[in-house]
Amino acid sequence: MDTKLTQEEVKHIALLANLTFKEEEMDKFQTQLSSVLDYIEKLQKLDVKNTRETNQVTGLENITSEDIPQTSFKQEEAISNANKQKNGTFTVKAIF
Amino acid sequence: MTIIEARKKLKAKEISAVELIKLYLNRIEKLDPKLNAFLTVSKENALESAKKADVLISQGHDLPLLGVPISLKDMYLTKNIKTTAGSKVLENYIPQYDATSVERLKSAGAIIIGKNNQDAWAHGSSGENSDFGPTLNPWDKSLVPGGSSSGPAVAVSANMAIASGGTDTGGSIRLPASFCNLVGLKPTYGRVSRYGVIAMGSSLDSIGHLTKTVEDSALYLQVTAGKDEKDSTMPNIEVPDYTKNLNKNIKGLKIGIPKEYFIKGLDPKVETVIKQALKKYEELGAKIIEISLPHTEYAIACYYIIMSAEVSSNLARYDGIRYGNERAFFGDEAKRRIMLGTYTLSKGYYDAYYKRSLKVRNLLCEDFNNAFKTVDVIATPTSPTLPWELGEKANDPLSMYLSDILTVTANLTGIPGLSIPAGFVNNLPVGLQLLGPQFSESLLFQAGFAFEQATAWHLKEPNI
Numbered sequence: 001m002d003t004k005l006t007q008e009e010v011k012h013i014a015l016l017a018n019l020t021f022k023e024e025e026m027d028k029f030q031t032q033l034s035s036v037l038d039y040i041e042k043l044q045k046l047d048v049k050n051t052r053e054t055n056q057v058t059g060l061e062n063i064t065s066e067d068i069p070q071t072s073f074k075q076e077e078a079i080s081n082a083n084k085q086k087n088g089t090f091t092v093k094a095i096f
Numbered sequence: 097m098t099i100i101e102a103r104k105k106l107k108a109k110e111i112s113a114v115e116l117i118k119l120y121l122n123r124i125e126k127l128d129p130k131l132n133a134f135l136t137v138s139k140e141n142a143l144e145s146a147k148k149a150d151v152l153i154s155q156g157h158d159l160p161l162l163g164v165p166i167s168l169k170d171m172y173l174t175k176n177i178k179t180t181a182g183s184k185v186l187e188n189y190i191p192q193y194d195a196t197s198v199e200r201l202k203s204a205g206a207i208i209i210g211k212n213n214q215d216a217w218a219h220g221s222s223g224e225n226s227d228f229g230p231t232l233n234p235w236d237k238s239l240v241p242g243g244s245s246s247g248p249a250v251a252v253s254a255n256m257a258i259a260s261g262g263t264d265t266g267g268s269i270r271l272p273a274s275f276c277n278l279v280g281l282k283p284t285y286g287r288v289s290r291y292g293v294i295a296m297g298s299s300l301d302s303i304g305h306l307t308k309t310v311e312d313s314a315l316y317l318q319v320t321a322g323k324d325e326k327d328s329t330m331p332n333i334e335v336p337d338y339t340k341n342l343n344k345n346i347k348g349l350k351i352g353i354p355k356e357y358f359i360k361g362l363d364p365k366v367e368t369v370i371k372q373a374l375k376k377y378e379e380l381g382a383k384i385i386e387i388s389l390p391h392t393e394y395a396i397a398c399y400y401i402i403m404s405a406e407v408s409s410n411l412a413r414y415d416g417i418r419y420g421n422e423r424a425f426f427g428d429e430a431k432r433r434i435m436l437g438t439y440t441l442s443k444g445y446y447d448a449y450y451k452r453s454l455k456v457r458n459l460l461c462e463d464f465n466n467a468f469k470t471v472d473v474i475a476t477p478t479s480p481t482l483p484w485e486l487g488e489k490a491n492d493p494l495s496m497y498l499s500d501i502l503t504v505t506a507n508l509t510g511i512p513g514l515s516i517p518a519g520f521v522n523n524l525p526v527g528l529q530l531l532g533p534q535f536s537e538s539l540l541f542q543a544g545f546a547f548e549q550a551t552a553w554h555l556k557e558p559n560i
Contacts, residue, residue, distance in 0.1 A: 010435070017408060017438040018415070019423055019431055033435055035494055040397045043452055046459070053454035054461055056299045056329070057510030057534070058286050063328040077192045081419035090417055 004034040099164055099312040102258055106153055106163045113149035113163035113207070117142050120165045120209055124256045127560060132231045133250035135170050136178050136211040145207045152205065160319055162205030167257035169248045170211045171218060173292040174198055177208070181294045182244075183216040184227040184425045185414050195292025196324045197261060197303055204319040209257055212247025216427050217411065218268055218296045220244045221499045222489070225429045230486060233275060234558040235524055239483040242272030245306065249276040252306050254560055259307045259316055265296045266399055267478075267503025269304045270515040274478035274527025277517045277556060278306045279313045279544065282503075284534045285510035286331050288317070289324035297406035298329075300399075300507040309554055310516065310544040314338035317537060333535050341538065346546045347381030352471030356392035357502055362480045369519035369526040370477045373547065377475070380546050385471055389463040392505070394456050399504040400497060401440050401453040408437025432493060461509045468533045473543055476502050478515040478527035506531055514540040517553035525553075 005013075010030050014021055021029060072078075075088050084091040097105075105111045111119075121139060128134050142165065149163040170180050173191040175198075180186045198208070215225035223231040223246025231246040233239045234254040241250050245262030249272030252260050262269040264282035273280025281304045288303040295301060303320065307313045315338070322335045353374065358367065374384055411434055416422035426434070440449035467474060480501060489496045506513040511534055518528035528547070532540045548554055 005439075009439075013435050013439050013442070016442060017434050018412070019426065019434060021431075029432065029435065032432060032493055033439070036400065036432075036436060036497070037439075039494055040401060040449065043394055043397045043401075043456055044448070046391075046394060046452075046456060048452060048455035048459070051455040051458050053451065054458040055454060057461065057508075058329055058331050060286075060329060060331060065325060065328075073192055079418075080192060081189055083416060083421070092417055 005030055005037065097255070097258055098308050099161065099258055099315055102164050103162070107158070113146040113153065114143065116163060117146040117165055117207055117209065120256060124210065127254050127256060130232065130237065131234060131250050131254060132229050133213055133247040133254070133256060134167070134210045135180060135182070135213050135228055135247070138177055138208055138210050141177070142207050142209045149205060149207060159205035160315055161201060164206050164258050165209040166201060166206045166259050166261065167210045167212050167248060167251045168198065168208060168261040169214050169245050169263055171214065171263050171294045172198055172261055173294070174208060174211065177211060179211065181217050182214040182226045182228065183427065183430070185420045185423070187421065189419050193292060196289040196326060197320045198292065200320050201261070212251055212260060214247050215244035215429070217407070217430050218244040218263055218265055219429045219433055221267065221271055221496055222246070222484070224486065224490065225427065227427050232486070233483055234560045235276065236483070238485055239524070240275065240486055242275035242483065244268040245272050248306050249273060249278060249280070252278055252308065253558060259305060259312060261303070261305050263293060263296070264302045264304050264507065265300045266403060266507050267500045269306060270478050270503050270513055270527070270529060271499065273306055273515040275483040275525060277525035277554065278308060279310050279517070279554070280304070280306050280515040280527070281313050281317060281537070282506055282513040283317060283321065283537060284512045286329050287512070287535065287537065288320045289327040289330065291324055291326040295410045297403040298410060299406060300403060302507065310541055310548050311339065311342060313514070314342060314541045336538050338538055338541055342541055342545045343549070344542045345381070346543055349382040349473065349543060350385055350471040351377055351382050352385050352387035352467055352474040354387050354389040354392065354467070354474060354476060356389050357476040359480060359501070361498070362477060363482060365521040366477055366480065366482060366526055369521060370528060373518040373528045374475060376547060376550060380550060387467050387471060387474070389467060389505070391456065391459045391463050395460060395505045395508060396497060396501055398453045398456040398460065399500070399508055400436070401449050402457065402508070404433045404437035405441050405450050406437070408434045408441065429493070457508050460505055464505070464509050464511060472532070473539060474531040476529045476531070478502060478529040482521055482524045482526070502529065510534055512537050512540055514544050516544045516547060519553055520556070
């Protein structure tokens with residue numbers, strides 16, 4: 001099967017998707033994803049050379065709202081669900 | 097009890113809102129340990145709201161849902177009430193605001209009795225992908241109730257709520273409606289605001305609901321439908337009076353039957369029920385016309401690429417920083433879909449998969465546009481099979497995906513779909529799906545109401 005994903009490819013996708021897998025899970029995901037990709041191959045049979053893309057079904061374009069400042073959340077509300085907080089702010093791992 | 101019946105009893109002071117809510121809270125306490133339809137029961141809040149409702153009722157207020165107990169799929173953000181999307185990632189998440197739909201339901205007097213279990217992130221067709229255990233079908237507890245709005249369906253079917261809010265991205269309201277003998281509405285994309293509902297596939301998500309009857313469904317949509325400044329994907333289409341002309345005669349209604357939907361995998365017993373339902377429509381004066389939707393066989397493949405791509409983008413926000421646990425808490429199905437989406441959007445594959453799917457989406461839209469030139473509505477089975485056994489499809493994700501084969505086209509094309517009770521096989525419910533052009537919910541309700549009034553399927557209750 002040409003479309004069967006290699007373990008390297010699965011690891012690469014996991015990196016892009018910011019997901020981690022245990023070694024034991026690799027085989028299972030590799031097989032399951034590959035079988036879905038096999039099924040999806042059927043779309044290659046269609047001639048879509050002259051077909052336009054449909055991104056969304058409403059036909060709406062450039063819907064904007066007025067730029068009026070409004071009250072949003074208070075600081076305590078905004079951080080109320082953060083696991084790691086410090087001095088009323090979100091904390092993340094150091095980048096530098 | 098239906099919404100109509102509850103409102104009648106409340107107005108006539110036959111029962112108070114507090115008594116009604118207590119009745120439903122007791123049923124939840126008694127039945128839900130066996131069914132697992134609720135993740136959160138808002139006992140104190142609901143009783144508080146009921147007391148306020150009783151005051152309003154005594155003052156003569158007549159809001160459409162005043163005093164009516166409603167439950168919501170855990171995809172709807174409810175202020176100060178835990179909201180999990182069925183996932184361990186959000187197991188402690190307490191929203192700071194209500195979804196627009198929730199605000200509208202509350203303004204109409206509805207009492208939110210609890211939050212329902214579901215497939216995590218709405219990824220599933222059976223309820224089995226919940227991180228908090230599956231919900232069971234009250235018609236047969238060894239079988240699935242359908243998903244991903246599994247909890248909402250079971251709550252209404254087992255009389256633990258009078259109506260429930262669900263979401264439908266590939267069939268997630270219609271399929272459980274079919275498996276639980278309910279009326280399930282997937283409105284037109286952009287008919288009901290998506291603001292405050294956890295996003296799965298942003299060009300596919302539809303905010304709908306499950307009820308016992310078509311009239312209840314119309315009443316509920318009257319409350320939730322309509323433009324919302326906070327959702328920029330809502331065309332400016334006026335909201336008609338959905339309840340007004342429900343009993344309009346359907347003589348001459350042209351019902352299209354797409355030959356591609358009567359597929360090889362369709363259970364012959366399900367097919368028999370559907371064919372009998374179509375005969376009933378003929379008796380009521382409708383015209384049955386065979387049509388073709390030629391690109392049907394490509395719909396699932398097209399859906400899974402577009403949906404996974406949008407899921408991989410929407411779930412990128414769950415990084416554990418502002419809310420929720422870290423990404424290691426995602427379950428297997430979420431990981432599968434994120435991976436599939438990431439792959440089909442990645443360099444070297446984007447054109448062959450994602451771009452191609454957008455073109456196939458166009459072809460499917462054309463199929464339906466052409467069909468609606470010759471027919472008014474389209475009728476199909478909602479599901480190719482009866483509810484399956486818990487665990488039966490656990491190791492075969494692809495087989496699970498194929499159960500959506502008759503419902504995904506409505507999400508890809510943005511059209512509305514209504515699943516109504518159409519009969520039984522071995523005491524298991526079978527749903528008939530009605531599809532119409534965009535914003536044709538009134539017509540679907542009329543067609544559904546006519547069938548409902550001529551049959552008694554919707555009156556049957558599970559034996560629990």
